[in-house]
Amino acid sequence: MSKDFILASIDIGTSNTRTIIAQQIKGEENLRVIGVSSIPSAGIRRGVITDVEDIAKTIISAVEVAERMAGIPIKNAIFNIGGSDIEFANSKGVIAIGRADGEVCEDDINRVITESQTIQLPMNKEIVHVIAKKYRLDDQDNIKDPLGMKGVRLEVDTMVIESSSAQVKNISKAAYQAGIEIDDLVLEPLAAGVSVLTKKQKELGVVMINIGGGTTSLAVYEEGELLHTAILPLGAGHITNDIAIGLRTSVEVAERIKLEYGSAVIRDIDKKDGINLSLIDSREDGIVSRYHVAEIIEARLEEIFMLVQKELKLIGKAGLLPAGGVLVGGGAKMMHINELAKEVLGLPIQVGFPTGFGGILDKVDDPSFATVAGLVLWGHQHQVDEKREGLRNIKAFDLFSHQTGGTFDKVKNIFKRFLP
Ligand SMILES: Nc1ncnc2c1ncn2[C@@H]1O[C@H](COP(=O)(O)OP(=O)(O)OP(=O)(O)O)[C@@H](O)[C@H]1O
Ligand SMILES: [Mg+2]
Numbered sequence: 001m002s003k004d005f006i007l008a009s010i011d012i013g014t015s016n017t018r019t020i021i022a023q024q025i026k027g028e029e030n031l032r033v034i035g036v037s038s039i040p041s042a043g044i045r046r047g048v049i050t051d052v053e054d055i056a057k058t059i060i061s062a063v064e065v066a067e068r069m070a071g072i073p074i075k076n077a078i079f080n081i082g083g084s085d086i087e088f089a090n091s092k093g094v095i096a097i098g099r100a101d102g103e104v105c106e107d108d109i110n111r112v113i114t115e116s117q118t119i120q121l122p123m124n125k126e127i128v129h130v131i132a133k134k135y136r137l138d139d140q141d142n143i144k145d146p147l148g149m150k151g152v153r154l155e156v157d158t159m160v161i162e163s164s165s166a167q168v169k170n171i172s173k174a175a176y177q178a179g180i181e182i183d184d185l186v187l188e189p190l191a192a193g194v195s196v197l198t199k200k201q202k203e204l205g206v207v208m209i210n211i212g213g214g215t216t217s218l219a220v221y222e223e224g225e226l227l228h229t230a231i232l233p234l235g236a237g238h239i240t241n242d243i244a245i246g247l248r249t250s251v252e253v254a255e256r257i258k259l260e261y262g263s264a265v266i267r268d269i270d271k272k273d274g275i276n277l278s279l280i281d282s283r284e285d286g287i288v289s290r291y292h293v294a295e296i297i298e299a300r301l302e303e304i305f306m307l308v309q310k311e312l313k314l315i316g317k318a319g320l321l322p323a324g325g326v327l328v329g330g331g332a333k334m335m336h337i338n339e340l341a342k343e344v345l346g347l348p349i350q351v352g353f354p355t356g357f358g359g360i361l362d363k364v365d366d367p368s369f370a371t372v373a374g375l376v377l378w379g380h381q382h383q384v385d386e387k388r389e390g391l392r393n394i395k396a397f398d399l400f401s402h403q404t405g406g407t408f409d410k411v412k413n414i415f416k417r418f419l420p
Contacts, residue, residue, distance in 0.1 A: 211331025
């Protein structure tokens with residue numbers, strides 16, 4: 001088995017850390033999943049790493065489980081970056097075409113994107129993505145990919161996504177302690193979109209909504225282009241806390257009530273329907289109303305969808321995305337969630353499952369695997385692009401420079417092209 005064809009991804013989540021080890025087999029279109037794991041996370045709150053050592057231990061355990069299944073060790077992986085502390089800036093780059101015959105080559109595209117990232121960064125921010133939105137070649141506007149075209153002056157409009165320096169540094173430290181080198185770092189909502197959205201949905205207009213344990217992230221696409229992305233500091237874990245407070249139970253019991261008896265809508269629930277707490281935990285007693293549990297869940301999910309709607313209003317797309325909404329993340333598995341989302345967002349809604357894989361599929365075929373699946377597909381796409389176009393995929397950062405106390409500014413010089 002050639003090691004070159006192994007790809008791995010690690011999604012550090014507020015509730016769970018997931019790993020996929022995948023193999024690219026010659027002649028097979030889809031990546032084959034050979035190792036999968038999902039273990040509870042420690043050391044992270046609302047997507048923000050709070051304890052590097054705990055996260056490092058979590059990564060080690062998650063990797064071990066996946067490696068055992070795959071029968072091979074991994075040294076590198078593509079990681080997600082979450083946390084609501086992200087910012088955007090629209091930027092521009094301009095260059096003169098390098099070749100004498102004026103043909104745009106990959107180097108020109110890389111140069112113009114690099115040029116666009118020379119922006120004033122806030123003190124505590126790092127660039128994680130520079131996304132090319134459209135190009136202009138001399139007088140010709142709205143070009144999606146100028147490769148091979150001829151001209152003198154190339155311009156690009158980009159969206160620069162920045163994350164907190166502390167978060168980037170902490171992921172880097174945790175990965176180093178866990179002995180895994182970071183191949184690439186991808187913003188969670190962008191990764192999740194890769195595994196569940198089709199090209200057609202992105203063309204028509206779609207919003208991907210990822211309801212995790214501590215955050216809800218979204219990515220909006222239209223005409224194949226990323227219009228907007230956000231990470232909101234509210235997730236399905238807040239529903240559990242609400243139930244624990246509302247019913248005065250432990251968080252563990254509240255979580256089980258949510259998973260076993262929860263519903264996102266109160267409609268159809270008999271008001272007399274009760275949940276016997278002693279059946280969930282022998283230390284608990286009493287009967288709680290299933291209707292009341294659904295009321296709590298509905299209220300919190302409604303709040304989450306209203307915040308998503310606010311983001312859509314911000315970009316003038318509320319109720320205006322023909323391909324509707326695609327729900328992923330563990331929170332998307334709540335019963336009847338699509339009905340509530342449809343009501344609040346006024347869009348057709350479906351729950352998204354990762355596609356584009358062969359191999360051990362039963363575990364990955366789950367909305368909560370959207371991010372980790374998207375990460376490994378992202379790596380695959382960039383590897384393919386690299387081979388096809390000679391594209392240099394610059395690593396998100398250089399671990400070694402952090403460990404030796406080297407220039408952290410190095411990160412700022414790094415860019416990635418996002419191919420829609
Ligand atoms: N079947 C289910 N029904 C309802 N909720 C569920 C179900 N399964 C998981 N969840 C909830 O999903 C949440 C975890 O989702 P997920 O694993 O996607 O989060 P995460 O990636 O760890 O967190 P984040 O992305 O916010 O950092 C938990 O709150 C969990 O209770
Ligand atoms: Mg997540």
